[in-house]
Amino acid sequence: LLVAVLGVGLLPVSVQPVEAQITQCGLDLVLSLDSSGSIDNTEFTEVRNFATGIVNGLPVQPGQARVSVAQFSNGAQIEIGLSDDPVAVINTINTFPKAGGGTNLAAAIQVPQDEIVLNGRPTAARAIIVLTDGVGNINPAAAANAAKAAGTFIFSVGVGSGVDVPTLNLMASDPDADFVYLAADFNALQNLVIAINNIACTLPPVVGTEGIGIYDSARALWLLRNSLTTGIEDINFVFGGLPGSLPVAGDWNGDGIDTPGIFVPSTGAWYLRDTNDSGVGDYAFVFGGGIPSTVVPVAGDWNGDGTDEVGLYAPDLRMWMLRNTLTSGNADITFEFGLPGYLPVVGDWDGDGVDTPALHNPATALWLQRNSNTSGIEDNLFVYGGLVDALPVAGDWNGNGIDTPGIHLPSLAPWYVRNSSTTGNSDLFFVYGGIFGALPVTGRWTGGTTPPPIVANGGQLAPADAPVVPLAQTSETVPQGETNAAGELPSFLAPTTNEVPLPVAPVAPLANPNAGVDGNLGGELSLP
Structure with missing residues (x-):
């Protein structure tokens, strides 16, 4: 048995919570606090102080840590959902009424896990801190094992001499030295804050950070890589291939994994797939056909519901048209945001869970980002990139x-990415791609993995000795003499300055879209 036995000293209630001085912490955390009848009001004040200390020791803010609070006794309930507002969280900790009753440790895990599944970020580590002083009346093994299998880490904190240490061990993640903590009494809880926060902020996310990929429309071939490093693909499959089709990638079903889609501008047809393997579309619908303008497909979470939807950008109209469901119909959101010579890209620039537009001008290296899906000027302007033909x-x-910018040069296959939306040089450089006519995509392609460590190679331009030749793939690579796509989601024509009234997109139903059409919708082509 390995447990951390800390905090044997006494601290008065008025002592301020310990601040851990942590500045980077991508964490979704639920504090699950025992409010059973065995804990009196004075002791529960120390429970509140412990919870406040955890919050004050974390960078609870957009794009960093988020905290939820639950209490449990006969059952469990969420007092505040996952929030990046530390004032709201601490106010909740100090004001919710104590329930009293039994000690349902199964509910102490299941209810917080439900909150994490419903509102957790796939890019954040997920953790529950269960604090209790006694023996549970319902076996928590099933709830604990299910939560841990889903990628949630569990900390067990026991207080006093009556705590059931074997059950704490059973609930907690391994190793026990990192995830099981004992306090001699309630006054000693504050001494656990730094140790728990330091471990919590080193936990890996339930899925990895962003990966990269390319789509070869000529062969309907997708080549995806899970890490931001030079190398060959981790995943390859066949999907798409309709003439003129353009790729998108998104989390269509809310499982935290991005998967492929294609848009056919000539017909307005969309075909999306929920898995990264060969096959036909799981969704088929019409949106955007018949618009007398070049349109560029985009995909993102426009309403913060945890799933991605589709949209279009019409450069010559400077118009964005977004739809909130994966069904045929007209745009749910339309707004103007555009300039001549700029290419579109979308991302969650401020960490609020909603994807919004941005524009990049390769000739000037200017980026214009907007934090809402409304007409207006940019909220953020900076200079990054500036390579000819870069996308x-x-x-x-x-x-x-938080999403930040990158550029890809298809002609030579280098990628340059930056970890902040500010003027400066690249934080990472690597080489991937090089297939003639292939278009770039980005996304999280797999669940339950963490990418390997990345060695940064800064600079907007590749150093003289950097590899800039196409890599060998599962298929042959050839130099690219031209590019015709842009962005995380591609563009194929530069905008013009003409403006005309926005037309209404037709919504004619798609009859059996996976049959009776020319081209490949997945699975018919053999991998090279």
């Missing part, structure tokens, strides 16, 4: 919940 991409490169 803008975006992703959460460091797993902090």
Whole structure:
């Protein structure tokens, strides 16, 4: 048995919570606090102080840590959902009424886990801290094992001499030295704050940070890589291939994994798939056909519901048209945001869970980001990139919940990414791709993995000795003489300055979209 026995000293109630001085912590944390009848009001004040100390020791703010609070006795309930507002969380900790009753340790895990599943970020580590002083009346093994299997880490904190240490051990993640803590009494809880926070902020996310990929429309071939490093693909499959189709990638079903989609501009048809393997579309619908303008497909979470939807950008109209469901119909959101010579890209620039537009001008290296899906000017302007023929991409490169810029040069296959939306040089450089005509995509392609460590190679331009030749893939690579796509979600024509009234997109139903059409919808082509 390995447990951390800390905090044997006495601290008065008025002592301020310990601050751990942690500045980076991509964490979704639920504090599950025992409010059973065996804990009196004075002792529960120390429970509140412990919880406040945990919050004050974490960078609870957009894009960093979020905290939820639950109490449990006969059952369990969420007092505040996952929040990046530390004032709201601490106010809740200090004001919710204590329930009294039994000690249902199963509910102490299951209810917080439900909150994490419903509102947790796939890019954040997920953890529950269960604090109790006694023996549970319902076996927590099933709830604990299910939560841990889903990627949630569990800390067990026991107080006093009556605590059931074997059950704490059973509930907690391994190793016990990191996840099981004993306090001699309630006054000693404060001494556990730093140790718990330091471990919590080193936990890996339930899925990895952003990966990269390319789509070869000529062969309907997707080649995806899980890490921001030079190398060959981790995943390859066949999907798409309709003439003129353009790729998108998104989390269509809310499982935390991005998967492929294609848009056919000539018909307005969309085909999306829920898995990264060969096959036909799981969704088929019409949105955007018949618009007398070049349109660029985009995908993102426009309403913060945890799933991605589709949209279009019409450069010559400077118009964005977004839809909130994966069904045929007209745009749910329309707004103007555009300039001549700029290419579109979307991302969650402020960590609020909603994807919004940005524009990049390769000639000037300017980026214009907007934090709402409304007409207006940019909220953030900076300079990054400036390579001829480079295409803008975006992703959460460091797993902090905020998307930042990148550029990809298809002609030579280098990628450059930056971890902040500010003027400066690249934080990472690597080489991937190089297939003629292939278009870039970004996303989290797998669940339950953490990418390997990344060695940064800074600079907007590749150093003289950097590899800039195409890599060998599962298929042959050839130099690219031109590019015709842009962005995390591609563009194929530069905008013009003409403005005309926005037309209404037709919504004619798609009859059996996976049959009776020319081209490949997945599975018919053999991998090279």
